[in-house]
Amino acid sequence: MKKMAPESKEMLDSFWLCNIRGIGAVSVRRLVQEAGSAERVKELPRRTLEGILGPKRADILEQAMGEKRRRAALERYYKYRSDGIFFLPLWHEDYPARLKNVPDPPAALYGKGKLLPAGAKTVAVIGARDCSAYGSWAARRFAAGLAGAGVAIVSGMARGVDGIAGWAALEAGGVSAAVLGCGVDVCYPPENRPLYERLSKEGCLLSEYPPQTQPSAGLFPARNRIISGLSDLVLVTEARERSGTLITVDMALEQGREVFAVPGRITDTCSKGCNRLIADGAGIAVSPKQILQELGLADAAEKNAQDSQPCSDASLSLREHILRALDWDPRGLDEILQALRSHFREGPLPADQVMEELARLCMEGKIGCISGRYYLLDGEF
């Protein structure tokens, strides 16, 4: 493992080697192992090449050694660099150490943004695309809680849980990386554009596919092994019975990662997958604090813990009553009024006052509003 300057001969040769059509990651790894470095692959005798690749693909490699092909690769490499995209071959020292040890690591990673800090603990927060309010609340809560304590959050930047987790981690001032199933210069899904832009500046975008690769269904399962491979622990916040998230869980188990799931009610279809995981032996995620302890970050857990003191009913203002009447499940105005009624026994209930207070709380970012229903954005339950 050596330090490689971005412009070094070794980097250029690595890029060339990883971008030959027909030569896959496994072959590349064996070639470099045999030759000692990417630079010296060219010097391998024909017989060794045939031994590794077979005669047909040895031809392909020899053709690729031509001056024209090598120059084309060189040009592409510089173009990517000028676009702010970095390239990390498996034998680069910045290549994430955890990922090196998985059964089938990608031969090279393309990336945008800042690399994940080498020593930091990493947690993958994943889950359903069409998540419920509970799932999105859990994703937000765990991602923010963990990121706030210095844990890097890895996700897939997909719709639903993945995107929410990435966003929440950045909001909490933490580090976040997204592993894409397309080129790092392609934003998919398009509605996550704001998150994509933020990640490319404040966080990190990674992909094993070269830039400009368009998303296609076949690429995503393979990307999941990188998500779990990058992480110390995989946390599933919500998954249905047959969910794509479970592919990532399988990969994680194969790679020996710990898997935790956020439990849901047994009647919630959106939580069936999570509950099944727990039944099969996954850890039960109770709070960010517990996950931090699980990662051996007990100090951070202590520092991060904030105990809310419950106070008596009588002294609460209308605003506090409203906050108490809400949780992660979006509630309509009628439900909120109904809940408040039990506290405001005397006098008529001022619905207009409640609406004003709800608007204020929304503006302060304490509660969220979806389709005219309100829910709590953060808080311990």
Add this chain to the structure above:
Amino acid sequence: MYCSINAGGLRGLESYAARVEVDVSSGLPCFDMVGLLASEVKEARERIRVALRNAGVKMPAEKITVNISPAGIHKAGTAFDLPVALGVTAAQGLIAPDRLEGILVAGELGLDASVRPIRGVLPMVLAGLRAGLLEFLLPLGNLREGMLARGAVVMGVRSLEEAICYLCCDGQGRRAMRQQAAERLRTEEGALDTGSAPAQPHDFGAIRGMQEAKRAALAAAAGFHNLFYIGPPGAGKTMLAKCIPSILPPMSTEERQEVSAIYSVAGRLPGGELIRQRPFISPHHTVTGHALAGGGAVPMPGMVTLAHRGVLFLDEMAEFKRPTLDILRQPMEDGTIFLAKSGGHFVYPADFMLVAASNPCPCGYYPDRGRCRCTSWEIHRYLSRISGPLLDRIDLCCTVQPVSFAGLLDTAGQAGEDDGQWDSAAMQARVLMARERQAHRYAGTGIHVNGRLQAGDILKYCSLGLREQEFMQEAVRRLGGSARAVHRLLRVARTFADLDGQDRISCRHLGQALHYRRGEDLSQISPQI
């Protein structure tokens, strides 16, 4: 011998004065009608020939020429049957020509010489009055409608003989016949009254709970704002919408006459009674553009015109075809619809309150993810079928959630807990109070209601204090919003202040307006949720 008789023709919602001229002179026996006639007017010849014979009037074996002037205007409808038949009778000398002066005749004939009701009597009578005619000879079925016009002397006849008889009489005889006809109408009506009671309008009192939705309806009615209900199937959106006409202010006499004239032209005034309740028009989502806007060479009033001064309810708004919905944009802006047709250009009134209802997503249960399996893309796509400019004209947006079973049975929980009563009568009283404040504020400006405030007027009538400005600024910064969205908020806040009896808009009113704003999640997906 020549004679002429006053008649009226319809062109769109307007009536024009026409004159039927008949000449009977020697020549080959024939019966010709000219004057740019549609086929139903040309066909009148056969009806008139048979009806006259059955009424006992002999057709002269001479050359009969009928001209309906002004000859340059296209004539349609069956209102010319009776004047032509009477003209032919008079041209034979059976009715003295001076008896035909100052009277307007309209009606359709049957082969048995009966006189049948026609469309558009009310505008015809009103136009006749404007032209200086005082007396009107109409089918008995249209008598009541004709009497709605103030100052008109109206006679209703059942048969051609009766019409001839009436015209032959002098002033006194005619008065007696008119009294007889009015008597007959009254007895017939008595028979009718026992048969069918007037339809009971829907009442908000019958809806349990749903304070949020009722409050939205209250504000919409008070300011004549357009309203959008979003909610899962079976939540009661349609029921709520149907109750809205019951809390709108009762129609004034002018409004009733205006709306009745439209319905008369559309042939929807069966009993010939003035429209008393505000229209509630609910087109099915497969409605065509022509049906909605008004179609035909000379267009019949469309749904938007029939909803004039009332409620146009679009159930399942997202299921309407987009081009059809976009037709609504111009009437919602101007209060009229402009139709350019082969028969000419027509401007019909179309000042309605739009009430729309829709599911939040194709399956209807979003954001209940336990039941809704729609992808976020599908949800986004569903409501974005409604074009932005149309949504921009909808001030109030309210989510409707089904009342729980316990809430349905809870009889005690209805009264005493919230501010005020929530049945139609109490709500209408509050609407009237708010309307009064608006009438006072906008006296002499041409504006009547908050919902029709234009951008320039908003600054004038919806000024905010310092605290409110800060509140608003923060809201716009935090929740995002275009200038249009701000205007919507201010208009609605103005209405909430009026309902409160306040001259100044306070944060409380702004807060309510914010609650009923169109959630941004309808138009875009943000990663924060």
